[in-house]
Amino acid sequence: MKPAESQTPLTFRDYASALKPVWCPGCGDFSVLSAITKALAELALRPEEIALVSGIGCAARIPAYVNAYGFHGVHGRALPLATGLKIARPELTVLVTGGDGDGFSIGGNHFLHACRRNVDLTYIVMDNQVYGMTKGQASPTTEPDWERGKLTPGGPQINPFQPLVIALASGANFIARASSSDPNGAARLLVEAIRHPGFSFVQVLSPCVTYRPEQRHWKKLVRPAPVEATDEPARAARRLLTDDSFNIGVLYRGHRKPYQLAMGSAGDNLTLIEEEFST
Amino acid sequence: MKPAESQTPLTFRDYASALKPVWCPGCGDFSVLSAITKALAELALRPEEIALVSGIGCAARIPAYVNAYGFHGVHGRALPLATGLKIARPELTVLVTGGDGDGFSIGGNHFLHACRRNVDLTYIVMDNQVYGMTKGQASPTTEPDWERGKLTPGGPQINPFQPLVIALASGANFIARASSSDPNGAARLLVEAIRHPGFSFVQVLSPCVTYRPEQRHWKKLVRPAPVEATDEPARAARRLLTDDSFNIGVLYRGHRKPYQLAMGSAGDNLTLIEEEFST
Amino acid sequence: MTASFSASDSISIALAGSGGAGVMTAGSILLDAAGQSGWYGCMTRSSGPQIRGGEAAALLRLSRRPTESHDDRFDVLLAIDWHNVARFAAELMLDGDSVVVGDPQGGTMPDAIVALRARHYDVELKKIAKQMRGGRPNMLALGMLSALLRIPLTVVVAVLEAAIGAKGEQVLAASVAGVQRGAELAGAVELGRPVPVVERGETRRWRLTGNEATGLGALRGGVRFVAAYPITPATDCLEWLAARLPRVGGVLLQAEDEMASINQVIGASFGGCPALTATSGPGLALMMESIGLAVAAEVPVVVVDVMRGGPSTGIPTKSEQSDLNLAVYGLHGDAPHVVVAPTSIADCMRTTQWAVHLAEALQTAVIVLSDQALGQTRAVIDKPADVAFVAKRALPGDAEPGAGAYRRYALTESGISPMALPGMAGLQYTADGLEHNESGTPSSQAQDHAAQLDKRARKVAHFNFGESWADVEGDGDMAIITWGSSTGPTREALARLAAEGKPTRLVALRLLSPPQPALLEEALAGVRRVLVVEQSHGRQLYRYLRAHYALPGEVRSLSRPGPLPVRPGEIRQQLTQWSQP
Amino acid sequence: MTASFSASDSISIALAGSGGAGVMTAGSILLDAAGQSGWYGCMTRSSGPQIRGGEAAALLRLSRRPTESHDDRFDVLLAIDWHNVARFAAELMLDGDSVVVGDPQGGTMPDAIVALRARHYDVELKKIAKQMRGGRPNMLALGMLSALLRIPLTVVVAVLEAAIGAKGEQVLAASVAGVQRGAELAGAVELGRPVPVVERGETRRWRLTGNEATGLGALRGGVRFVAAYPITPATDCLEWLAARLPRVGGVLLQAEDEMASINQVIGASFGGCPALTATSGPGLALMMESIGLAVAAEVPVVVVDVMRGGPSTGIPTKSEQSDLNLAVYGLHGDAPHVVVAPTSIADCMRTTQWAVHLAEALQTAVIVLSDQALGQTRAVIDKPADVAFVAKRALPGDAEPGAGAYRRYALTESGISPMALPGMAGLQYTADGLEHNESGTPSSQAQDHAAQLDKRARKVAHFNFGESWADVEGDGDMAIITWGSSTGPTREALARLAAEGKPTRLVALRLLSPPQPALLEEALAGVRRVLVVEQSHGRQLYRYLRAHYALPGEVRSLSRPGPLPVRPGEIRQQLTQWSQP
Ligand SMILES: Cc1ncc(C[n+]2csc(CCOP(=O)(O)OP(=O)(O)O)c2C)c(N)n1
Ligand SMILES: Cc1ncc(C[n+]2csc(CCOP(=O)(O)OP(=O)(O)O)c2C)c(N)n1
Ligand code: SF4
Numbered sequence A, B: 001m002k003p004a005e006s007q008t009p010l011t012f013r014d015y016a017s018a019l020k021p022v023w024c025p026g027c028g029d030f031s032v033l034s035a036i037t038k039a040l041a042e043l044a045l046r047p048e049e050i051a052l053v054s055g056i057g058c059a060a061r062i063p064a065y066v067n068a069y070g071f072h073g074v075h076g077r078a079l080p081l082a083t084g085l086k087i088a089r090p091e092l093t094v095l096v097t098g099g100d101g102d103g104f105s106i107g108g109n110h111f112l113h114a115c116r117r118n119v120d121l122t123y124i125v126m127d128n129q130v131y132g133m134t135k136g137q138a139s140p141t142t143e144p145d146w147e148r149g150k151l152t153p154g155g156p157q158i159n160p161f162q163p164l165v166i167a168l169a170s171g172a173n174f175i176a177r178a179s180s181s182d183p184n185g186a187a188r189l190l191v192e193a194i195r196h197p198g199f200s201f202v203q204v205l206s207p208c209v210t211y212r213p214e215q216r217h218w219k220k221l222v223r224p225a226p227v228e229a230t231d232e233p234a235r236a237a238r239r240l241l242t243d244d245s246f247n248i249g250v251l252y253r254g255h256r257k258p259y260q261l262a263m264g265s266a267g268d269n270l271t272l273i274e275e276e277f278s279t
Numbered sequence C, D: 001m002t003a004s005f006s007a008s009d010s011i012s013i014a015l016a017g018s019g020g021a022g023v024m025t026a027g028s029i030l031l032d033a034a035g036q037s038g039w040y041g042c043m044t045r046s047s048g049p050q051i052r053g054g055e056a057a058a059l060l061r062l063s064r065r066p067t068e069s070h071d072d073r074f075d076v077l078l079a080i081d082w083h084n085v086a087r088f089a090a091e092l093m094l095d096g097d098s099v100v101v102g103d104p105q106g107g108t109m110p111d112a113i114v115a116l117r118a119r120h121y122d123v124e125l126k127k128i129a130k131q132m133r134g135g136r137p138n139m140l141a142l143g144m145l146s147a148l149l150r151i152p153l154t155v156v157v158a159v160l161e162a163a164i165g166a167k168g169e170q171v172l173a174a175s176v177a178g179v180q181r182g183a184e185l186a187g188a189v190e191l192g193r194p195v196p197v198v199e200r201g202e203t204r205r206w207r208l209t210g211n212e213a214t215g216l217g218a219l220r221g222g223v224r225f226v227a228a229y230p231i232t233p234a235t236d237c238l239e240w241l242a243a244r245l246p247r248v249g250g251v252l253l254q255a256e257d258e259m260a261s262i263n264q265v266i267g268a269s270f271g272g273c274p275a276l277t278a279t280s281g282p283g284l285a286l287m288m289e290s291i292g293l294a295v296a297a298e299v300p301v302v303v304v305d306v307m308r309g310g311p312s313t314g315i316p317t318k319s320e321q322s323d324l325n326l327a328v329y330g331l332h333g334d335a336p337h338v339v340v341a342p343t344s345i346a347d348c349m350r351t352t353q354w355a356v357h358l359a360e361a362l363q364t365a366v367i368v369l370s371d372q373a374l375g376q377t378r379a380v381i382d383k384p385a386d387v388a389f390v391a392k393r394a395l396p397g398d399a400e401p402g403a404g405a406y407r408r409y410a411l412t413e414s415g416i417s418p419m420a421l422p423g424m425a426g427l428q429y430t431a432d433g434l435e436h437n438e439s440g441t442p443s444s445q446a447q448d449h450a451a452q453l454d455k456r457a458r459k460v461a462h463f464n465f466g467e468s469w470a471d472v473e474g475d476g477d478m479a480i481i482t483w484g485s486s487t488g489p490t491r492e493a494l495a496r497l498a499a500e501g502k503p504t505r506l507v508a509l510r511l512l513s514p515p516q517p518a519l520l521e522e523a524l525a526g527v528r529r530v531l532v533v534e535q536s537h538g539r540q541l542y543r544y545l546r547a548h549y550a551l552p553g554e555v556r557s558l559s560r561p562g563p564l565p566v567r568p569g570e571i572r573q574q575l576t577q578w579s580q581p
């Protein structure tokens, strides 16, 4: 193993890798990447103590752009991969990044169960209400009447998936919404999310300028949430009833104990277990 | 095709198949089966116009015990199979039956998206808070401190999945809870659920007498819900905040239009489409 | 088809440039204009990792004779700029006889290309375009290439109108001007080889991709229900279908994931509607459990896999023939099913249509192995002949005993049992993925298991697949066995060999599973040497053939992983060397 | 092992009855008591479709020599009642020399058994039990069988105490009384064959199932992270692990589905912790996409598949060797990985331990193909020898260049590249399922793809798997190649043949993939006839061998689907007939 490098404080630039993102110019994900590096700098975490896990999609490309350990896994399965990693290596800071299709369509089941299980992870979903990587189909968060998805020419005709509602209903311990139009604000939210014990979920509105160019206007629609975060699920639920999906900020901070199995604790000698087999 | 049989009214016995269930004596699922046959008789549906679709598990055995078309598919995938069937054959009455593991663990993603999609199906989950078929592991609805699941010896330590909350949050159009201890009441609820357009979800508390013998006491705990059904999601959500999971009755009746693609509508001649390829 | 085919019959052109240069637009218009002028041809897209924009190359081959695959080399490289062209180096087979045209102001020519010492022309595309109102370098390039190929300007303009007319008068006018100017610039360029002379004949030509042909085959076969989850490079097949299914009374459902799509398809088919899904390797892997359900419960389904580079996420945008193992062997338990593969772009239509027919006739799962090279190459071809495969499922007759006596999984001689559909009175049954007896009742008894396994194996093994099992062509005591997109280059290699007086046989397998040992034995009678040609690292076809066939004489394998296709020249060379004493 | 083994060395007993009769309890206690009295032996459970209760049969074989598989026939059938015994008919290999004991008041003896004209005793078990306080027929049966086998009453009582002591004094006393009464009843029964005489030797015996042995192998190999979703017949392996992992500092996570469990395992292993999941056919099918990720991203994982009857949900409670195809070929793309299979119950431990070692050494996915017959048969065996396989992953050395220069997928000669673990400073990298270059940066270039495909193939193909690749035993110019639970009956058949002076070779493959043609060629040197023995309908092993090996001489296949095992007698007969001129 390498000797630990000198412990001089790192700037956000130190958390960016040398790789050039494949994203389209203007894609919201650039800002999210910068928010993540800023948050990591603010938290002063050592790059080797961080892991970013993702599935597949434009947003899911992020791990390789961050100077940290990363895993760019298969589509929709980032959360269980991160869960395994965090349980086996509880001392690491584990972030999970991806898109709305990856997280809520093929990955929907893991999202439900990750919220319930409440492992100490931070899940950052760059929501652009579209499948960017596969060139513009409707995602679960797409509006029912969006007619430009080529698999749903008449519009999906389905009520959009409500990420914050589902996160709350399934028990996420920290729930927030950020916007890629304000990377510094997003960075502050991420710092909080990462610090908060248990499963933290942050939806980041991150326009797909290529397949949803109208989302460029989001930056005019977002605003700070009118009220402070709550630690009462009921109150949070009520707030979501009037949420138009442009309120930015922390919605909910819970107090549930993170799920952690006692990994690596000292134990029996294997011989004791083998004894059970003796006739 | 057979000539239609004489149209004499059928009794609930006519909806039972000749097959003897494999269930343990005393299993709650017997009553659910009888509730289903009663509901079908009440609705006076022709057996050939009904299809029951299920995955795998004790509860999921139901289709073969009903005199109707049935599909006993793979674990966790009953909802998409039923969705395909109903969209291809909109005139059929399609019920989906299964357990809590089948529906909320491996099948969780399809549950979310079936609620959203709102196809005109009735989904009946026999919830016994355990995997019966595989001999007694914790399911998503199991209490965090249930220590008798052999894969989770210290208890699952996870907040239980809230079926009605998630159904509501993801947009199911009819939501009710029934109890196997009152098959007639359950039958009445099922009649309503089947009649209601769109996706209807009915959780039936159905004890597993073998792996959760303490559930025999459920019959003493259940009671009619203190309030009438609502058609306002917000109100329904508030009610669920104080729900101890023993309120029986309809919680929510929505008005969303069922999802149905225009199957079989007359259309172009294929030649017109082929013309597009001519240079 | 295996008629002589000489280098002078076709010309190969690579058009490259960086993001936003409009390489693909120019290439497509060139292909269309060529098609309307009597050329056959094809165009493959190659692009970098960027989601959109990024460097790109349009690889075209235009020919006097039908062709759907690329040649060994490119005659012309036109680089709108030189930025990142190096990344395509491996795909651009240039040599000293190639002609290279590029903008000296657009970066530096890669060393590898300089080293070829090919004839080289500097054309200041960017500068010239700038001088024109709304001028774009790609239109200059289009004009140059059109002129070099002697495509009438009127045809190019007509195609331009159809393609970009919607963008307004001004844009169109600027483009037309660009093309005209480009044609002038072409005067300075000497190709150093004759340009084939083509004439617009009587036969009607079609212009389509394999993915579109697959879609059309599905519709022709009777598919009216499609459920799918998007995945490259199958998405454009699905998108084509999504826009057209409603026009023929069908539907396309976008599913939440691949487990959902395959089960939706099974459900629709259980209801009696011929149904299909399309995906690529990762999605096919996810579907296998449920494809096993279709096999066990005997529900017809068609699953198209447009293969891409593997393993895992692999290379989503590029071609490889490496899902053969998964398609043939990837089901748990003994699960006989059918695997077919198109042998050309046009054949995507026929094979998919056949797949629907087979699924319905055999009440089982049929996997169609297409690939990115077939699926996303656009070709100008003769209008394919109509084939007569229709979806026809065995339904219960009037004599079928009802009222509980119906045996859904009756042990018939053919192994195919009449399938009741919901709505048929008195024939209610439960389809089951558990092992079952003839009535469908679950059974774990050895006799029932053996009987149903036999039945399911029998119906597939004893079925008469007819002539479609393979394209068998040519003569001689050497043979090539190949499949899928490797068929095109193989055919061309054999045509060249035939022209050299070295006839060689071709067996392009359309039916991959179940194996047809008797038919292959007949096709290879008298053969002493067999070369197995495919595009995979693990020689999957070669291994598969060994497992199930007794191949005559000496057998060799010519296999390479994607994304580079096997080239006609390599095949020819391998056979020529082998036949040398 | 292949030492002579004659019929008189063992005795086979079937104990059957309907729901609630307590057949399994009696059978287990009999096995334990026999084990403590010096017998080797095994017991398989067979039960009906009911979730709990329902008819059941405990199939026991007790032997003077180590044995883990059943004989061709049963010496004794004891039916506590006759209800539904007919359902087991195919599994109860009785003949005219068998002894049948049953309760004449408990239903009627099935015709098939009457027809055997076997020696038959009526014992009114139910009536006699009723006359005793708390009497139960199964304890009478236990007593009868113990007495017939000359197992000392004290031993039976001691085992009873351990097994049901917790139920209280009264229950225990009643059971002991029942056993005593049963022993008296046995006096009337004449076995008509000698009972083997056993002595408790010096060697320590173990009593365990294959699923437990698999669990122990995992722990021994160093696995400390298990994630899984329950599925028959793998669940009891997982349950065994769940209770024991915490005792050695490990954890077991119950996942929401199989996609979750395999990815949790990949995540834990990426973090440096040897990790495993166990499942059965349907679950393995669902995991394949992500197993491909482990292969492409080079993350060690072990996946145990305890096979059951297929296809689809199939026969969850019964054994079959029909997931070989899926395990070997079921990944999309070219994805070299390792497949191993235990050759006996005891070997489940060794093979699983080896699998962990291989996964860690090769940084890839290793699939262990166990099966229900191995997994759920409980055997009394000699304590298995310790093996020295440990989990050892190549980590970067001190000389590894850090600060962005680390190449996770370096093209080493062995193909194995040192793997950095999170926490190691300066070696941050991103593991990727996209094709990549040496640093892990995604690449769709042909050169990178070819280089990484070569590397991944090389590390598996060139690895020295050592002696463990197969159990090679015996001599002669005939050989049997087999695997998994078919090894037991094969071994026994070969022992019989050897005793008859017809030596025959055994190759029981522990390493199924990658193939080892050189080793097999050596093992089969001089062989003229090869019989391939397996339990599948599609002759999966036979086909697999053809694809990858050149087998010498004439090759035949003896294959049958589950749930009936191939019997030693059949194998012997097939070989005997074949060798007749
Ligand atoms: C199993 C599987 N199915 C489908 C795909 C194709 N695919 C890749 S990314 C993607 C969706 C991406 O959408 P999203 O997660 O919203 O990310 P975005 O590109 O919008 O950032 C899909 C469907 C895949 N890679 N694997
Ligand atoms: C892919 C797959 N994974 C696992 C299983 C094993 N399995 C069968 S039923 C079941 C759970 C049953 O629980 P539930 O749905 O609650 O039904 P119950 O038996 O309690 O009625 C499981 C895990 C399977 N059949 N297929
Ligand atoms: S396609 Fe959309 S989401 Fe993807 S990189 Fe481009 S702008 Fe971003």
Ligand code: SF4
Pocket: B022, B023, B024, B026, B027, B028, B029, B058, B059, B128, B132, B133, B207, B208, B209, B210, B211, D051, D052
């Ligand atoms: S195990 Fe439980 S759920 Fe299953 S049949 Fe028995 S009582 Fe019912």
Ligand SMILES: [Mg+2]
Pocket: A057, A099, A100, A101, A126, A127, A128, A129, A130, A131, A132, A139
């Ligand atoms: Mg998106």
Ligand SMILES: [Mg+2]
Pocket: B099, B100, B101, B126, B127, B128, B129, B130, B131, B132, B139
């Ligand atoms: Mg349950």
